[in-house]
Amino acid sequence: MEDKNTSRHKTLHLPAWVAPFVEAWPNPLTTPQERMRLAIALSAENLAQGTGGPFASLVSDPVAGQLIAVGVNVVVPQHASLAHGEMMAIVLAQDSLGTHDLASVKALELVTTSQPCLQCYGAVIWSGLRKVVVGARGSDVEEIAGFDEGPMPSDWVGEWAKRGITAEVDVLRSEACAVLHAYKASGSLVYNSTGSLAQD
Amino acid sequence: MEDKNTSRHKTLHLPAWVAPFVEAWPNPLTTPQERMRLAIALSAENLAQGTGGPFASLVSDPVAGQLIAVGVNVVVPQHASLAHGEMMAIVLAQDSLGTHDLASVKALELVTTSQPCLQCYGAVIWSGLRKVVVGARGSDVEEIAGFDEGPMPSDWVGEWAKRGITAEVDVLRSEACAVLHAYKASGSLVYNSTGSLAQD
Numbered sequence: 001m002e003d004k005n006t007s008r009h010k011t012l013h014l015p016a017w018v019a020p021f022v023e024a025w026p027n028p029l030t031t032p033q034e035r036m037r038l039a040i041a042l043s044a045e046n047l048a049q050g051t052g053g054p055f056a057s058l059v060s061d062p063v064a065g066q067l068i069a070v071g072v073n074v075v076v077p078q079h080a081s082l083a084h085g086e087m088m089a090i091v092l093a094q095d096s097l098g099t100h101d102l103a104s105v106k107a108l109e110l111v112t113t114s115q116p117c118l119q120c121y122g123a124v125i126w127s128g129l130r131k132v133v134v135g136a137r138g139s140d141v142e143e144i145a146g147f148d149e150g151p152m153p154s155d156w157v158g159e160w161a162k163r164g165i166t167a168e169v170d171v172l173r174s175e176a177c178a179v180l181h182a183y184k185a186s187g188s189l190v191y192n193s194t195g196s197l198a199q200d
Numbered sequence: 201m202e203d204k205n206t207s208r209h210k211t212l213h214l215p216a217w218v219a220p221f222v223e224a225w226p227n228p229l230t231t232p233q234e235r236m237r238l239a240i241a242l243s244a245e246n247l248a249q250g251t252g253g254p255f256a257s258l259v260s261d262p263v264a265g266q267l268i269a270v271g272v273n274v275v276v277p278q279h280a281s282l283a284h285g286e287m288m289a290i291v292l293a294q295d296s297l298g299t300h301d302l303a304s305v306k307a308l309e310l311v312t313t314s315q316p317c318l319q320c321y322g323a324v325i326w327s328g329l330r331k332v333v334v335g336a337r338g339s340d341v342e343e344i345a346g347f348d349e350g351p352m353p354s355d356w357v358g359e360w361a362k363r364g365i366t367a368e369v370d371v372l373r374s375e376a377c378a379v380l381h382a383y384k385a386s387g388s389l390v391y392n393s394t395g396s397l398a399q400d
Contacts, residue, residue: 009213010291019208080291081300081326082282091210091280100281119326122319122350126281150322151359159351 012083012091014072015051018042022070030065032133035111036172039070040135043085043113044179046072047186054145054183055085057112059093059102062131068108069093086112086120090127103128103164113176114141115169118150124165131166135176144180212283212291214272215251218242222270230265232333235311236372239270240335243285243313243379246272247386254345254383255285257312259293259302262331268308269293286312286320290327303328303364313376314341315369318350324365331366335376344380 021042029035035058042056053073060067071088075081089110094100102108107130115138116124124132138149153159157167221242229235235258242256253273260267271288275281289310294300302308307330315338316324324332338349353359357367 008219008292009211010295011209011211013209075300075326079294079298079300081294081328082287082291082323083300087282091282092208094279094281095210098279100275100279100283117322117326119319119322122317122322123282125348125350126275126317126319128281148325148363150325151353151356153351153353156351163348 010080012074012078012080012088014070014088014092015046015049015074017045017049017051018070018072021045022067028065029060029067032062032109032111032168032171035060035067035109036113036133036135037175039111039113040172040175040179042070042072043176044182047179047183047188051077052083053085053188054179055113057085057089057110059089059129060109060111061106062109063107069096082119084117084120086110086116087123090123090129094127099128100126101128103130107131109133111171113179114138115149117141117147118152121152121156121160124160125163129165131168132160133171134167134169135172136180137169137173140173140177140180144177145184210280212274212278212280212288214270214288214292215246215249215274217245217249217251218270218272221245222267228265229260229267232262232309232311232368232371235260235262235267235309236313236333236335237375239311239313240372240375240379242270242272243376244382247379247383247388251277252283253285253388254379255313257285257289257310259289259329260309260311261306262309263307269296282319284317284320286310286316287323290323290329294327299328300326301328303330307331309333311371313379314338315349317341317347318352321352321356321360324360325363329365331368332360333371334367334369335372336380337369337373340373340377340380344377345384 055073069092109131111133114136255273269292309331311333314336
């Protein structure tokens with residue numbers, strides 16, 4: 001029964017272009033809008049480079065204006081359905097800070113180009129993040145790009161609020177949607193739950 | 201603004217005891233109950249070894265009786281709130297098979313000692329898994345061990361079914377609950393969304 005090929009570890013990584021791209025980005029990033037502009041640029045570049053889906057996120061300390069980590073979607077090239085932009089930013093932020101609970105360090109913010117899908121919505125709850133800044137709406141993701149957001153709670157903002165997480169929505173929404181339109185126009189793969197089942 | 205310490209990759213790994221433990225486990229694993237018995241043993245051993253929370257999962261091909269990957273919760277020691285047992289099994293199975301979409305290979309099953317939390321519930325939807333076998337209920341996880349499952353859809357089985365995913369519940373439920381009771385009795389950390397915020 002045991003399979004010698006069973007994987008025992010998995011490394012998820014940012015594409016090589018990301019670090020120099022972030023380093024070259026103009027300071028400061030003192031407002032949610034400035035941080036969202038970087039996230040949207042990352043999502044557009046991820047599409048242009050062909051390194052994943054049209055989604056990016058970053059974790060920052062909004063008081064100090066400090067960037068903790070960035071993430072882009074790397075699902076298809078890195079063979080990992082969990083590797084949405086939000087998950088990459090969260091796991092790299094936690095790695096940088098040496099804790100599974102960001103709230104144990106300080107009140108940090110996630111900036112994300114699109115409303116998180118159900119997986120990432122849940123992941124935010126366990127991450128210790130205290131605020132999420134959202135660009136495109138879930139309905140934009142579904143209607144423009146054709147992705148399924150999953151069975152989200154109808155009052156998703158309120159369910160986060162009960163757990164101490166604030167949401168700020170529609171931040172640079174039209175700029176975020178422009179990347180979704182570009183993705184749709186590119187004819188790229190939309191990986192959904194209804195993916196084809198091999199006929200074997 | 202740019203931080204030289206920003207992490208650019210993250211490796212998640214199974215604890216060292218897992219591979220020999222699985223190799224020593226008796227064959228066959230032809231029924232969901234036999235597979236659940238291994239998953240429960242992994243969750244108990246994870247608690248005994250102090251390598252993470254009392255949760256484990258495995259991905260298998262139920263027709264061939266083939267184990268594709270196993271996962272245990274490594275959230276606290278590996279500083280990754282996403283690293284629930286289900287996420288580890290899914291990401292390692294996808295790595296083994298070289299695809300983000302398990303359904304593109306064949307109809308695979310997740311066996312998990314407890315009902316997935318909201319993050320993992322969503323992750324299952326994007327994984328391409330076609331069946332989930334569940335031990336302890338979500339209410340058991342919350343009432344026995346004190347974890348929060350998150351704002352799950354009220355008809356979570358039905359929402360999966362709409363997306364082609366079948367659930368089989370209460371498989372060796374009492375054995376799975378016994379590990380949750382042991383965890384509670386151990387006084388181990390329960391990491392929840394209401395984790396303390398540093399007073400800074």
